[in-house]
Structures are given as structure tokens and as C-alpha cells.
Amino acid sequence: MTFGKYTSKSFKWLVENDVGYCKYIVDRHMKEMRHPEKRKTINETQGWHKSWEAEDSGLPKQDIKWLKEDEERGLFLKPRPFSDMYGRKRWRKVLKSEKMWFHPPEMPGVVDGSTVPVADSFFRHRVFFWRPVGVWRYSVRCTKPDCPAKDNPKAFLYRCGYGNTVRPICDINGWYFMLTEVLACDACRHLTLYYSLIFPHLNYCNIVWASTHPTYINKLLIIQKRFLRMISHANRYEPSAPLFINYSLLSINKINIFKTCLFMFKFKNYIQNLPSSFHNFFCVNSNIHSYATTKYFNLPFCRTWKHQSFITYRGPHLWNSLNKSLKSSPSLPIFKKHLKNFLIISSL
Structure with missing residues (x-):
């Protein structure tokens, strides 16, 4: 079944x-076979948005009927039959693809006694359906400055449904309503997928557990690279370093460096905002000796690799290795921006 x-x-x-x-x-x-003309059919209006019928923010009631049912002036062509996945006969209305302006039926002229026009026929409005890709077949590029496909000459936006907002606009000829199609960028949507499914697991408490031995971290790094190749449609043997740069992403190791340096910046500049248990977490060189040095934090002695992975050693070591321009950032947002750009292009 x-x-x-x-x-x-x-x-x-x-x-x-x-x-x-x-x-x-x-x-x-057997009943449907004996009476095929009574077989139930379902009408569909492909492209019509339910929110366009909302009372407070949708189209006026007098415009909904002619937009959906008028085959000459409305949005849709004549109904076309098709068979669904169960073999049932359905009827579907498809949007017209040759125009974007839709004018309502003309107001009735001379009225005789036999037919009295309804009041709605005098208060209809024009509708402008903005569809640059659906009607004009125009090639639109993504406008985001950090789009991963900004350097790809063949990457264009594609249709992704229709907007649920109805915009009333007033011009010199009166009011009209504007509908729009939704355009999406394939590369940006894949990036959203990464930040939804992968990044939260790699970012959560990364400063605590990601400084462990590379044997354990490499397993997660392989999964991160595999997902990155999948969303970029890259070959499984293609190097992942250019992909991280193209998508402006940090590997799991660089995420740990980013989080650790961020904590050190807060300790140096915003120590009053940290819990009191962290106030004596690190030792500053100026409290030990008075001669000039380029290293702000003092490195504790650690003989084994295990102790060097602790934040008490790893934090001062990473901070002292940063260049002077990064450490002298005036604010936390600027430091985060410059540090991320530095880590993306670096080979740490």
C-alpha cells in the first residue's frame, strides 16, 4: 500500500x-471507473501566496477575485490538467510569464435595469508583480560583500518563491499594489546551512576542549572539510585551504585560536567584566621586572605538552605571538574583525 x-x-x-x-x-x-466524470479534482494556483489574502496586510478583497479568476487580466493562465504522484487528475493554474503589470477589468459603463454591478467593480487597483528573473530572464548577481561566489562569473541568483509582503504604492495616477518574487544565492544559502548544522557544534565551549591532542581534533576537522566540499560542490580530493578562504571560514583549530585570543583581549582591556576568579589567572611581565619587553604576558614554565595545552600557557603564548597592530585594536568588535581576517589568510 x-x-x-x-x-x-x-x-x-x-x-x-x-x-x-x-x-x-x-x-x-469501481465507482470511479464507472463514472470518471465525477472523479474528484483539485485546483491549484501555483505561485499564489496565502498571506496576500490577509485582511490587514494583504490585497483588497475586490482585487483578489479578478487576480485569481480572470484569465485575460489576472495573474494566471488557463487551468491545465496534470497527474500527481498517485495518478489522480488535478488542475493547475500557472503564472503568466510575459508581463508584470496587471490592470483590473474596466468599470461598467451604461447600466440597464437587468444587471446591477457590484460596488467592488469601481474600487479595483492595478498590481505590479516585480519579477526580473521570472519575466525578463535577467541575470542578477548577489549583492552581499562577503558572498562566497562573488568572484564566480557564472554565479547568479535564482527564483526561490514569492514574497509574502504586499506593498501599497501611490504614484501620480493613484494607488497600486506591488508583489515581488524572492531571489536566493546558492552559495549564501549553503553558508547558512553550515552555520546552522556544523558551526554551533564546533563553536560551543571550543576554548575548553579544542586545545586537546590533534588525534581527537582531526576527526572533527575531517568532517568539517567534508561538509565544506559538499556545499561548494568540490571534488573530494580538492584542497580545503582555498575553500576556507573563499567562504571566509575558520577551521576548528583556528576557531580555538580565535576564542583564546578573544579571551586574552578581554582579560587585558575588560578585566572588570570578567568573573573575579579570572582576575589572577595570568601574570603580566610588568609585575615581575621593570625592563622593557615586547611580551605583555609572562609564560609559565611547562615541561610537557599536556600542560602547554592549558589556557594558562596557551593564552599568553598566542597573545604574545600576535602582531602589534592587532593587540592595539581600540575596541572588541574591531579586534574580532581584524583577528578573523588574519586567521583566514594565515597558515597556522
């Missing part, structure tokens, strides 16, 4: 467990 409440069950199981339902299906099928 591929439909109904017993989906995925065999016909033999249906006969053995629910004969009444089996008889109902057979009788209904």
Missing part, C-alpha cells in the same frame, strides 16, 4: 487484518 492509513503494508496483510477497509478501497475504485 502506498496511500491511506495502512501505508507500507502489503495487500495480504490488509485482507487478513481489515477486510472492511479493503472492501471500501475496491468499491471506491
Whole structure:
């Protein structure tokens, strides 16, 4: 069975467990075969947004009817039959693809006594459906400055549904309403997918656990590279370093460096905002000796690699290795921006 409440069950199981339902299906099928003209059909208006019918923010009621039903002036062509995945006959209305301005039917002129026009026919409005890709077939580039496909000459926006906002606009000829199609960037949507599914797991408490031995981190790094190749449609053997640069992403190791340096910047400049347990976490060289040095923090003695992975050693070591322009950033947002750009192009 591929439909109904017993989906995925065999016909033999249906006969053995629910004969009444089996008889109902057979009788209904025989009835549809004897009277095919009474077979239920479902009309669909492909492209129509339900929010356009909202009372407070949608189209006026007098405009909804002619936009959906008027084949000459409305949004849709004549209904076309098609078969769905179950073989049932359906009727579908498709949007017109040759114009963007839609004018309402003309107001009635001379009125005789037999037919009285409804009041709605005098208060209809024009509708402008902005569809540069759907109608003009125009090639639109992504306008985001950090788009991963900004250097790809063949990367264009594609249609991704229609906007749910109806915009009333007033010009010199009166009011009209504007509908729009939604354009999406394939590369930016894949980047959103990465930040939704992968990045939260790599970023959560990264400063605590990501400084462990590379044997454990490399397993997560392989998964991160695999997902990055998947969203960029790259070959499995293609180097991942150019992909990280193209998408402006940090590997799991660089995320740990970023988080650690961020904590050190807060300790140096905003120590009053940190919990009191961190106030004596690091030692400053100026408190030990008075001669000039380029290293702000004092490195504690650590003989083993395990102790060198602690933040008490790793934090001062990373901070002292940063260049002077980064460490002298005037604010936290500027420091984060410059540090991320530095880590993206660096080979740490």
C-alpha cells in the first residue's frame, strides 16, 4: 500500500487484518471507473501566496477575485490538467510569464435595469508583480560583500518563491499594489546551512576542549572539510585551504585560536567584566621586572605538552605571538574583525 492509513503494508496483510477497509478501497475504485466524470479534482494556483489574502496586510478583497479568476487580466493562465504522484487528475493554474503589470477589468459603463454591478467593480487597483528573473530572464548577481561566489562569473541568483509582503504604492495616477518574487544565492544559502548544522557544534565551549591532542581534533576537522566540499560542490580530493578562504571560514583549530585570543583581549582591556576568579589567572611581565619587553604576558614554565595545552600557557603564548597592530585594536568588535581576517589568510 502506498496511500491511506495502512501505508507500507502489503495487500495480504490488509485482507487478513481489515477486510472492511479493503472492501471500501475496491468499491471506491469501481465507482470511479464507472463514472470518471465525477472523479474528484483539485485546483491549484501555483505561485499564489496565502498571506496576500490577509485582511490587514494583504490585497483588497475586490482585487483578489479578478487576480485569481480572470484569465485575460489576472495573474494566471488557463487551468491545465496534470497527474500527481498517485495518478489522480488535478488542475493547475500557472503564472503568466510575459508581463508584470496587471490592470483590473474596466468599470461598467451604461447600466440597464437587468444587471446591477457590484460596488467592488469601481474600487479595483492595478498590481505590479516585480519579477526580473521570472519575466525578463535577467541575470542578477548577489549583492552581499562577503558572498562566497562573488568572484564566480557564472554565479547568479535564482527564483526561490514569492514574497509574502504586499506593498501599497501611490504614484501620480493613484494607488497600486506591488508583489515581488524572492531571489536566493546558492552559495549564501549553503553558508547558512553550515552555520546552522556544523558551526554551533564546533563553536560551543571550543576554548575548553579544542586545545586537546590533534588525534581527537582531526576527526572533527575531517568532517568539517567534508561538509565544506559538499556545499561548494568540490571534488573530494580538492584542497580545503582555498575553500576556507573563499567562504571566509575558520577551521576548528583556528576557531580555538580565535576564542583564546578573544579571551586574552578581554582579560587585558575588560578585566572588570570578567568573573573575579579570572582576575589572577595570568601574570603580566610588568609585575615581575621593570625592563622593557615586547611580551605583555609572562609564560609559565611547562615541561610537557599536556600542560602547554592549558589556557594558562596557551593564552599568553598566542597573545604574545600576535602582531602589534592587532593587540592595539581600540575596541572588541574591531579586534574580532581584524583577528578573523588574519586567521583566514594565515597558515597556522
